[in-house]
Amino acid sequence: MKFSPALQELMEALRCLPGVGPKSAQRMTLHLLERDREGASKLAEALQDAVDKIDHCSRCRNFTELDVCEICSDLRRDAATICVVETPGDVLAVEQSGSYRGLYFVLMGHLSPIDGIGPEDIGLDKFQRRVLDEGISEVILATNPTVEGEATAYYLTDMLQPQGIRVSRIAHGVPLGGELEYVDGSTLAHAFSGRRVVE
Amino acid sequence: MKFSPALQELMEALRCLPGVGPKSAQRMTLHLLERDREGASKLAEALQDAVDKIDHCSRCRNFTELDVCEICSDLRRDAATICVVETPGDVLAVEQSGSYRGLYFVLMGHLSPIDGIGPEDIGLDKFQRRVLDEGISEVILATNPTVEGEATAYYLTDMLQPQGIRVSRIAHGVPLGGELEYVDGSTLAHAFSGRRVVE
Ligand SMILES: [Zn+2]
Ligand SMILES: [Zn+2]
Numbered sequence: 001m002k003f004s005p006a007l008q009e010l011m012e013a014l015r016c017l018p019g020v021g022p023k024s025a026q027r028m029t030l031h032l033l034e035r036d037r038e039g040a041s042k043l044a045e046a047l048q049d050a051v052d053k054i055d056h057c058s059r060c061r062n063f064t065e066l067d068v069c070e071i072c073s074d075l076r077r078d079a080a081t082i083c084v085v086e087t088p089g090d091v092l093a094v095e096q097s098g099s100y101r102g103l104y105f106v107l108m109g110h111l112s113p114i115d116g117i118g119p120e121d122i123g124l125d126k127f128q129r130r131v132l133d134e135g136i137s138e139v140i141l142a143t144n145p146t147v148e149g150e151a152t153a154y155y156l157t158d159m160l161q162p163q164g165i166r167v168s169r170i171a172h173g174v175p176l177g178g179e180l181e182y183v184d185g186s187t188l189a190h191a192f193s194g195r196r197v198v199e
Numbered sequence: 200m201k202f203s204p205a206l207q208e209l210m211e212a213l214r215c216l217p218g219v220g221p222k223s224a225q226r227m228t229l230h231l232l233e234r235d236r237e238g239a240s241k242l243a244e245a246l247q248d249a250v251d252k253i254d255h256c257s258r259c260r261n262f263t264e265l266d267v268c269e270i271c272s273d274l275r276r277d278a279a280t281i282c283v284v285e286t287p288g289d290v291l292a293v294e295q296s297g298s299y300r301g302l303y304f305v306l307m308g309h310l311s312p313i314d315g316i317g318p319e320d321i322g323l324d325k326f327q328r329r330v331l332d333e334g335i336s337e338v339i340l341a342t343n344p345t346v347e348g349e350a351t352a353y354y355l356t357d358m359l360q361p362q363g364i365r366v367s368r369i370a371h372g373v374p375l376g377g378e379l380e381y382v383d384g385s386t387l388a389h390a391f392s393g394r395r396v397v398e
Contacts, residue, residue: 003291004263006245006252013245016238017216018230019223029249030288031217033262034307037250039215044246046205046212047231047239053205054232063232064203089229092202108233 007033059130061106061123063088071095071104078102082131083140084156086110086149090142102140105130110148111155119155128159138166145172145190206232258329260305260322262287270294270303277301281330282339283355285309285348289341301339304329309347310354318354327358337365344371344389 007029014025032040056062057069064070071077071091081102085091086109094100107122119125131139139160143149157167173191174183183191206228213224231239255261256268263269270276270290280301284290285308293299306321318324330338338359342348356366372390373382382390 003294004253004265004268006249006264007262010245010249013238013242014216016231016235016242017213017227019226024218026288026291027218028216030286030291032215032246033249033253034286036215039212040246040250043212043215044243044250046209047243047246050205050209050228050232051236051239051243054203063206063229065205066203069203087229087233089225092225092229095202 056106056108060104061108062091062104076101079134080137081140082136082138083142084127085142086144086152094142100140102138107143107152110143110146110152112148122152124156124159131160131165132163136165138168141167141169145186255305255307259303260307261290261303275300278333279336280339281335281337282341283326284341285343285351293341299339301337306342306351309342309345309351311347321351323355323358330359330364331362335364337367340366340368344385 010032011022011025011029014020014028015022020028053065054063055065057064057066057072059068059072062069062071066073078101082105083094083100083102084105084107085094086107088106088108091104091106094104105123105127107124109117109122111117111119111122130136139156141153141156143152143156153169160167171194172187173194174180174187180188209231210221210224210228213219213227214221219227252264253262254264256263256265256271258267258271261268261270265272277300281304282293282299282301283304283306284293285306287305287307290303290305293303304322304326306323308316308321310316310318310321329335338355340352340355342351342355352368359366370393371386372393373379373386379387
């Protein structure tokens, strides 16, 4: 069918958003043009702005528009502890939990030999230097409890322990408020293998 | 929590999209920056392009970047029949059904005295002139089967019938393949009041 090219292009361009199929792209396009052209202009600007300005922090690799991100340069944080996560989304999740006051290192992925992703691709050479240079006392591994995340955690442990760094792994198991019956099998397996003796 | 302003602004700007809450805005932002910066740039351009170029067809009021849209200027279409719909999305739906070969008039809304939306706000003065000027033989009313859509259809009927124009209303009822049990009450009411004697 014939439809205005600019409209068609917008519908297609919206498909780059995760979870947006042809139907919602169409709904979004018509909504913006009928009711929120100002929002559409602002979104266009925000997108280009983010793409142009956001790069990785030179210290922790998290997203930032500065050379060193706001978390890394926050003097109130515990600079002797680094939490290693896979993605900027993980940093957000930990920050939102309010349970951590140290610094981060963002791998932007995980080790995956099958995809040709080795230690240097996730910045581990850089990370090793940083840990030594900054006299870090503890590294908390918060990679995902997946095969790749676990392999990455093992690799980091092997790399850091010989240097006298305390290495810890966050706990995995049944989430608080989670009913055993509805928890998936691998989480339960984790919960059992990670059990502690009650003292 | 502290987060890069450009990132925060993008998360907020994405909320202008229908159905996008804070969680999906965050997921979209991280996805674009981590994995599809090119898509984000293209989307920015397509948004601004659509906002700048798309206006209403001077003949049917549908979205177009031309003065007269491609449907209106398509000589293979039946120019003696006009289908009246509420929104450009309705045009899309009818076009996709492949069941109609005439022209359109897009109200960009419906009569709603309570919101101060009268006949001129939905272009009916213009539409009346068009019907007379172009010697239209049939006007098909495809406004929605809502209180406002029906009121708009009644108004159009009263306006056009005295001028000798054939006015018809599309059928409303149980959708094909729809199970009676799962059809909502007002659709069923429509289906009953619109019943035809089997001959
Ligand atoms: Zn940083
Ligand atoms: Zn037109």
